[in-house]
Amino acid sequence: MRKIIIGVxxxxxxxxxxxxENAYEIGKFIAQQGWVLLTGGRNVGVMNAASQGxxxxxxxxxxxxxxxxxxxxxxxxxxxxxxxxxGNARNSINVLSSDIVIACGMxxxxxxxxxxxxxxxxxxxxxxxxxxxxxxxxxxxxxxxxVVNSLVQALKTAREVLVLATNxx
Amino acid sequence: MRKIIIGVxxxxxxxxxxxxENAYEIGKFIAQQGWVLLTGGRNVGVMNAASQGxxxxxxxxxxxxxxxxxxxxxxxxxxxxxxxxxGNARNSINVLSSDIVIACGMxxxxxxxxxxxxxxxxxxxxxxxxxxxxxxxxxxxxxxxxVVNSLVQALKTAREVLVLATNxx
Amino acid sequence: MRKIIIGVxxxxxxxxxxxxENAYEIGKFIAQQGWVLLTGGRNVGVMNAASQGxxxxxxxxxxxxxxxxxxxxxxxxxxxxxxxxxGNARNSINVLSSDIVIACGMxxxxxxxxxxxxxxxxxxxxxxxxxxxxxxxxxxxxxxxxVVNSLVQALKTAREVLVLATNxx
Amino acid sequence: MRKIIIGVxxxxxxxxxxxxENAYEIGKFIAQQGWVLLTGGRNVGVMNAASQGxxxxxxxxxxxxxxxxxxxxxxxxxxxxxxxxxGNARNSINVLSSDIVIACGMxxxxxxxxxxxxxxxxxxxxxxxxxxxxxxxxxxxxxxxxVVNSLVQALKTAREVLVLATNxx
Numbered sequence: 001m002r003k004i005i006i007g008v009x010x011x012x013x014x015x016x017x018x019x020x021e022n023a024y025e026i027g028k029f030i031a032q033q034g035w036v037l038l039t040g041g042r043n044v045g046v047m048n049a050a051s052q053g054x055x056x057x058x059x060x061x062x063x064x065x066x067x068x069x070x071x072x073x074x075x076x077x078x079x080x081x082x083x084x085x086x087g088n089a090r091n092s093i094n095v096l097s098s099d100i101v102i103a104c105g106m107x108x109x110x111x112x113x114x115x116x117x118x119x120x121x122x123x124x125x126x127x128x129x130x131x132x133x134x135x136x137x138x139x140x141x142x143x144x145x146x147v148v149n150s151l152v153q154a155l156k157t158a159r160e161v162l163v164l165a166t167n168x169x
Numbered sequence: 170m171r172k173i174i175i176g177v178x179x180x181x182x183x184x185x186x187x188x189x190e191n192a193y194e195i196g197k198f199i200a201q202q203g204w205v206l207l208t209g210g211r212n213v214g215v216m217n218a219a220s221q222g223x224x225x226x227x228x229x230x231x232x233x234x235x236x237x238x239x240x241x242x243x244x245x246x247x248x249x250x251x252x253x254x255x256g257n258a259r260n261s262i263n264v265l266s267s268d269i270v271i272a273c274g275m276x277x278x279x280x281x282x283x284x285x286x287x288x289x290x291x292x293x294x295x296x297x298x299x300x301x302x303x304x305x306x307x308x309x310x311x312x313x314x315x316v317v318n319s320l321v322q323a324l325k326t327a328r329e330v331l332v333l334a335t336n337x338x
Numbered sequence: 339m340r341k342i343i344i345g346v347x348x349x350x351x352x353x354x355x356x357x358x359e360n361a362y363e364i365g366k367f368i369a370q371q372g373w374v375l376l377t378g379g380r381n382v383g384v385m386n387a388a389s390q391g392x393x394x395x396x397x398x399x400x401x402x403x404x405x406x407x408x409x410x411x412x413x414x415x416x417x418x419x420x421x422x423x424x425g426n427a428r429n430s431i432n433v434l435s436s437d438i439v440i441a442c443g444m445x446x447x448x449x450x451x452x453x454x455x456x457x458x459x460x461x462x463x464x465x466x467x468x469x470x471x472x473x474x475x476x477x478x479x480x481x482x483x484x485v486v487n488s489l490v491q492a493l494k495t496a497r498e499v500l501v502l503a504t505n506x507x
Numbered sequence: 508m509r510k511i512i513i514g515v516x517x518x519x520x521x522x523x524x525x526x527x528e529n530a531y532e533i534g535k536f537i538a539q540q541g542w543v544l545l546t547g548g549r550n551v552g553v554m555n556a557a558s559q560g561x562x563x564x565x566x567x568x569x570x571x572x573x574x575x576x577x578x579x580x581x582x583x584x585x586x587x588x589x590x591x592x593x594g595n596a597r598n599s600i601n602v603l604s605s606d607i608v609i610a611c612g613m614x615x616x617x618x619x620x621x622x623x624x625x626x627x628x629x630x631x632x633x634x635x636x637x638x639x640x641x642x643x644x645x646x647x648x649x650x651x652x653x654v655v656n657s658l659v660q661a662l663k664t665a666r667e668v669l670v671l672a673t674n675x676x
Contacts, residue, residue, distance in 0.1 A: 002419060068434060070435070078340065083431065085430065085593065088285055089593060092257055092260075106309070108287040112281050115277045116260075116281045132301070132305055133309075136304075231587065249543060249569065251600065253603070254427065255427060255600075258422075426599055430599075446647055449647060450626055453616070454595055454615075457616045458595065470643055471643055478640075
């Protein structure tokens with residue numbers, strides 16, 4: 001049986017503390033459900049925090065790396081390092097490989113992952129206190145974007161949306 | 170001497186008439202300056218219109234194609250077809266190969282190109298009457314986003330920004 | 339701790355029966371060692387056989403898919419489907435993500451994986467009864483190519499080469 | 508009308524003098540026919556020599572670059588720099604974008620381009636004095652590989668094969 005993969009995306013070097021705290025809890029939750037966590041794999045920001053959260057519950061973590069090797073700048077909480085050597089073009093692989101995408105926080109890279117996900121008709125949950133960006137994405141794809149206001153709501157929505165995503169796909 | 174390449178991005182199948190009219194004129198202008206036009210290469214929407222505009226002035230047009238061949242669904246106004254077979258991951262190549270990026274209109278694919286451009290520290294001109302999206306991108310990268318309100322302003326800004334981009338890079 | 343990943347490459351639709359039998363046994367062996375199996379993920383040929391062998395021993399299997407979804411044409415023995423939508427350009431990811439590469443059989447796609455691996459300075463074990471191709475690859479990269487003549491020798495060599503590969507990298 | 512693109516592939520840093528001399532002449536010939544030259548774009552070896560040859564006849568030259576910018580390590584004889592930031596995965600784009608591929612000399616990277624071309628059913632001309640490698644590729648794809656022994660024969664074959672390639676495709 002194919003494993004369920006949840007992508008958690010968010011800023012790297014410029015992540016805010018609340019985004020990383022949320023990412024850590026989301027990673028924990030994903031592991032508790034028996035799902036696999038997929039991130040961009042670097043040892044900074046939301047990617048790193050989500051991977052650490054998943055490992056705290058013995059979850060399985062995948063990192064889709066932008067560089068050409070599995071060591072430099074890679075989160076120690078990544079079990080399986082997929083080495084693309086494709087820079088930010090790997091953002092497309094991140095979202096295509098995820099059954100649903102959860103974005104914590106905002107930045108140019110995160111926004112590229114959200115929009116590539118929407119282009120590929122994936123469902124995306126946004127946990128982000130910036131109303132303008134939430135409005136922009138909701139308007140861009142009303143049916144596939146889910147704006148949530150709290151960690152609790154994010155986890156509840158993840159479960160509901162995953163049912164839709166895996167039925168639809 | 171390396172040729173100057175201007176990327177023009179925008180919706181495909183769902184492009185609005187004004188976006189295509191603007192794209193056609195921008196393509197013409199690019200050719201008149203002796204610059205090379207780069208688009209996503211498909212025979213629809215903004216990509217197609219910009220390429221047709223450039224060809225109306227005997228400009229050189231490049232299309233970075235998502236598919237695996239240079240015929241199906243390719244704009245007849247593309248001179249040089251770069252065949253990636255990479256789907257939307259080719260959006261990263263579109264913007265990395267452009268000295269500056271001009272976006273006409275909005276959609277998930279266009280937004281992914283704008284954000285990938287900003288992530289790569291490229292300068293982006295937005296010609297789009299949707300204030301929310303303009304605000305979102307300007308906020309995301311205040312120094313690299315130029316919001317313009319008319320075709321005339323777009324062309325004037327393109328010339329100014331190109332000087333900055335080619336000096337900086 | 340990062341998991342050890344062994345890539346098993348070989349023909350798809352045109353695989354020979356002996357290549358698939360060898361791939362099945364190699365997949366079993368990889369799982370028995372606690373290593374992760376990585377293949378091109380399709381439900382044909384060497385990729386499919388290796389994945390089935392690994393699953394017969396409850397191993398973990400990754401498939402790096404050329405297409406744009408995780409269902410059509412994907413081996414049922416793949417646990418984790420990485421969806422690239424990059425066609426054969428994904429062959430580069432296959433080998434960069436593998437600590438060592440084992441090739442069973444020969445074809446244009448397999449040869450591209452071997453040569454991309456050698457270009458990236460990866461160690462490659464060839465289990466293939468075609469002397470001309472063995473000679474060609476050995477000559478191309480004498481230090482990184484290991485030609486073996488039997489399944490037993492392939493498994494023994496895999497263990498030895500992995501020590502070299504993970505020390506060097 | 509879509510321009511005809513001829514890909515010339517060969518070693519970079521380790522190219523032999525005769526391979527570069529041949530590449531220069533092939534580049535000249537391509538430009539004389541009014542075709543576009545496509546290479547891997549770096550300022551070394553066969554890529555550089557072919558591009559210089561084409562520019563000596565005022566041809567148009569495209570470089571598909573592995574890095575993330577259009578300046579570092581790029582041949583000065585490249586007119587149009589396509590920036591992929593994809594490392595050797597860009598080899599797939601090189602061959603998919605070429606109507607036919609001509610390989611001068613041999614190495615792991617060149618062999619990956621030849622095999623990716625054959626996997627994509629492209630016609631490949633080999634100008635290389637190494638009989639073992641010629642035999643290997645000819646055996647891998649008897650109908651699509653053309654082994655030539657001299658520059659004169661390479662140019663004659665290029666014209667003939669191009670007719671087949673553009674009729675077939």
